[in-house]
Every structure is written in C-alpha cells, then in structure tokens.
Amino acid sequence: MDMNEKPKVEEKAQEAPQLPETREGKLVAEMLEKAPYAEGSVRRERRVEFKVPADRIKEFLELASEKFEMLMQISVVDWIKEGEFELVYQLWSVGETTHAFVRTRVPRENAKLPTVMDIWPVAETYEREAHEFFGIVFEGNPRLGPFILEPREYEKHPLRKDFNTLAYAKTIYGEDFDRYDESKTNYVI
Amino acid sequence: MESVEKPKVRVVGEEKVKLKKSFVKPWLGIKYLFKKPVTIKIPFEKIEPAPKYRGFHTLDWKKCVGCNFCGQICPARAIEMTWIEVDGKMEKRPHPKVDYGRCTFCQFCVDVCPTGALGFSENYYLAAGGLEEELELFNWVPIHPDKVREINEKFGDYRFPVVKIEKKADGTYVYHLRDGDKIEFKILGYGLRPPKKPTPAKPAEKTEAEKKEGESS
Ligand code: SF4
Ligand code: SF4
Numbered sequence: 050m051d052m053n054e055k056p057k058v059e060e061k062a063q064e065a066p067q068l069p070e071t072r073e074g075k076l077v078a079e080m081l082e083k084a085p086y087a088e089g090s091v092r093r094e095r096r097v098e099f100k101v102p103a104d105r106i107k108e109f110l111e112l113a114s115e116k117f118e119m120l121m122q123i124s125v126v127d128w129i130k131e132g133e134f135e136l137v138y139q140l141w142s143v144g145e146t147t148h149a150f151v152r153t154r155v156p157r158e159n160a161k162l163p164t165v166m167d168i169w170p171v172a173e174t175y176e177r178e179a180h181e182f183f184g185i186v187f188e189g190n191p192r193l194g195p196f197i198l199e200p201r202e203y204e205k206h207p208l209r210k211d212f213n214t215l216a217y218a219k220t221i222y223g224e225d226f227d228r229y230d231e232s233k234t235n236y237v238i
Numbered sequence: 239m240e241s242v243e244k245p246k247v248r249v250v251g252e253e254k255v256k257l258k259k260s261f262v263k264p265w266l267g268i269k270y271l272f273k274k275p276v277t278i279k280i281p282f283e284k285i286e287p288a289p290k291y292r293g294f295h296t297l298d299w300k301k302c303v304g305c306n307f308c309g310q311i312c313p314a315r316a317i318e319m320t321w322i323e324v325d326g327k328m329e330k331r332p333h334p335k336v337d338y339g340r341c342t343f344c345q346f347c348v349d350v351c352p353t354g355a356l357g358f359s360e361n362y363y364l365a366a367g368g369l370e371e372e373l374e375l376f377n378w379v380p381i382h383p384d385k386v387r388e389i390n391e392k393f394g395d396y397r398f399p400v401v402k403i404e405k406k407a408d409g410t411y412v413y414h415l416r417d418g419d420k421i422e423f424k425i426l427g428y429g430l431r432p433p434k435k436p437t438p439a440k441p442a443e444k445t446e447a448e449k450k451e452g453e454s455s
Contacts, residue, residue, distance in 0.1 A: 233340070
C-alpha cells in the first residue's frame with residue numbers, strides 16, 4: 050500500500066497547481082495565458098508568485114507591467130550550492146492591490162540580465178545595488194559602477210555567500226579588534 | 239481584465255484635505271509665547287524611567303549555570319563567557335561578561351536565560367572619559383540584582399552601580415561600587431572551555447579549589 054501511495058502523492062505535486070477561484074487566482078490565470086513559459090501560483094491573499102526562465106524575464110516583466118505598475122524591489126538570493134543567483138522582482142499592483150514575486154535564476158559566474166529600466170525607471174537604482182553587492186551585470190543600465198560601498202570594497206561583492214566578512218574585517222582592522230582582554234572575534238553559533 | 243473584480247476603496251475627496259492659504263493663521267502660533275514651556279530642567283528635575291526600562295544587566299552568580307545561551311542569542315556578540323575565581327576558588331561554570339561597547343540593550347539575553355540568572359535594572363546612565371582605565375567600566379560581569387537595587391534605593395539617579403573597575407596585573411578585578419563596597423575576583427580565562435594553566439602558580443590554587451569542591455560536594 051505504502052509503495053503504491055507514495056507515487057500518487059508525487060503525481061499530485063507534479064500536476065499544475067490549481068489556481069483558486071479568487072481575485073488573485075484569476076489574475077495569475079490571466080497572466081499565464083499570455084505567458085505560457087512562466088509558472089504561477091498564489092501564495093496567499095494578495096500575494097502571487099511567478100517563476101520565469103532568465104532569458105524571457107524581460108518579455109515577462111513587460112507583460113506584467115500592464116497590471117503591476119510599481120517595481121518595489123529587486124532582491125537577490127545567492128544559492129551557492131546550486132551555483133545560481135535568484136532574482137526576485139517584487140511588483141505591486143495598485144489597481145489589484147496585489148504583491149507579485151517574479152523569480153528568475155541566473156548562473157553565478159558571469160551573471161547577466163537585461164535591464165528593466167525602460168519599463169520602470171526606478172530599476173536603475175535597484176540594479177546598481179544588485180550589481181554592487183552581488184556582481185550581477187544588467188545590460189543596458191548605464192550607471193553600473195561605484196554606488197554605495199567604499200572604493201576599497203567595490204568589486205568585492207560583499208553579499209555573496211563566498212565573501213567572508215569576518216576575514217575581511219580582520220584584514221582591515223587587524224586580527225583582534227576588541228578593546229578589552231577577551232576577543233569577541235569568533236562566533237559561537 | 240474584466241473578469242478580475244476590483245477591490246473597493248474609499249477615497250476622501252480632495253476638497254476635504256486641501257487647505258486654503260492664509261496670511262493670519264501662522265501668527266496663531268504666538269499664543270505659545272505665554273504658556274509654560276514643556277521642558278525638564280535636567281540637573282534640577284528628575285525623570286523616572288519606565289518600570290521595566292531596559293538598562294544595565296544584573297547577574298545572580300549563584301543561579302547562572304554557564305550555558306552560554308545568552309552569548310549565542312546576543313545579536314551584537316557582546317557577551318563573552320568568563321571563568322572567574324572568587325576567594326581563591328574557581329566558579330564551576332563560566333559567567334557572561336557584557337561589553338557595553340557592543341551591547342544594544344535588546345535584553346534578548348535576559349529573555350533567553352533559562353535559570354533567570356541574568357536580569358536587568360533600569361539604570362541607564364554611564365559616562366566616562368577617554369582613558370583606558372575609565373573605559374574598563376564598559377565591560378563587566380554583571381553583579382547581583384539585590385546589590386543594584388540597594389544602590390538604586392540609596393542614590394536613585396539610575397547611574398551605573400560601579401564607579402571604577404580596577405584591573406591588576408595578575409588578572410584580579412576590583413569593582414568599586416558607588417556605596418563604597420568592593421567586589422573582588424580574578425578572571426582566569428575566557429570562552430566555553432575551562433582555562434588552561436598558564437603559570438605554575440595557578441595550578442596549585444586550582445587543585446586546591448578542586449579539592450575543596452570535592453570535599454564540599
Ligand atoms: S541586551 Fe546586550 S548583551 Fe544582551 S543580548 Fe542584547 S545586545 Fe547582547
Ligand atoms: S546568564 Fe543565563 S543564559 Fe547566560 S550563561 Fe548564565 S544561565 Fe546561561
């Protein structure tokens with residue numbers, strides 16, 4: 050019985066997840082109709098999620114910008130084991146009051162994406178930040194360059210998982226940067 | 239697009255929030271010229287902090303079991319476990335030493351302490367000059383809550399209960415409290431592991447301490 054049951058569960062998971070009969074569900078269904086290459090799901094009320102392959106992200110975001118007027122943030126996650134950066138474009142729809150996560154994955158080495166500056170001009174700033182902290186290149190953004198970090202930190206991409214913050218701080222401030230007897234430079238957790 | 243129903247929103251009309259410009263209205267602010275100013279004259283008047291104002295820590299050395307939960311949860315990594323020798327006898331467990339240069343006064347360490355040994359007082363006032371020996375004040379093993387309460391009752395000005403931390407060459411620390419008492423102990427080492435014997439003088443003391451412990455237990 051167990052043997053038979055397990056594949057059933059997997060089959061269910063593999064099936065396209067059912068979109069609920071809500072405002073969000075209809076919204077996602079509508080989007081997916083126009084963009085069949087994407088995967089969409091409804092997280093909860095007023096929160097939807099799309100997964101898009103990296104080579105069609107621009108196309109998808111252009112489509113999405115009809116509904117989602119605001120780009121709120123581009124956040125990046127470094128999945129170092131898989132060797133990929135995950136970019137999450139967070140969109141807000143004023144008309145539908147819905148928050149959308151558009152996820153896409155690019156390889157860690159030589160990460161390149163087209164800029165979305167022409168869709169949302171605010172993307173310029175978010176892309177500069179993602180470029181500075183993770184080293185992702187947004188083709189078409191003219192201002193990728195020194196932004197927040199100090200010159201000596203620039204090009205080091207400090208939010209990547211393989212950047213050792215403590216070791217870097219030690220090279221700058223010396224082995225032991227505590228005023229008192231004990232050293233608090235190692236971490237216990 | 240039509241299939242998606244719009245959420246209902248209520249919009250306040252612009253005529254309700256838009257103000258007319260006025261030449262006279264700014265002058266109405268003058269009425270405060272003749273009212274009592276809202277201010278506290280600090281050296282002459284006192285302010286009472288809220289009853290559970292998050293201030294300096296207190297530590298019951300008898301209750302602390304040296305589990306380092308406080309050191310693990312500290313977001314600022316301000317806590318270092320310290321091996322202490324009181325009256326020639328090493329404490330069986332390390333105690334936390336709090337560095338107020340790093341501490342953010344979040345009191346997570348107080349919430350996480352399983353035995354309730356670590357607490358906090360409403361004292362918040364600590365100022366020192368720039369000399370190294372004055373700055374020693376900012377890094378202490380918190381003292382017993384009853385002692386802090388006693389000092390608070392005596393002075394009532396919510397200052398740090400220690401006026402001076404004297405550090406001697408052999409690792410002895412003397413806390414000169416505000417009411418003239420002294421707390422004297424020796425710091426043998428830091429970290430979770432019991433300290434190794436760096437000098438030949440210490441092992442003798444320690445074996446003595448261990449013997450005493452063995453006898454007592
Ligand atoms: S109150 Fe200070 S010592 Fe305690 S956890 Fe917060 S930062 Fe760390
Ligand atoms: S103060 Fe509390 S949490 Fe910290 S080591 Fe002692 S018993 Fe553990």
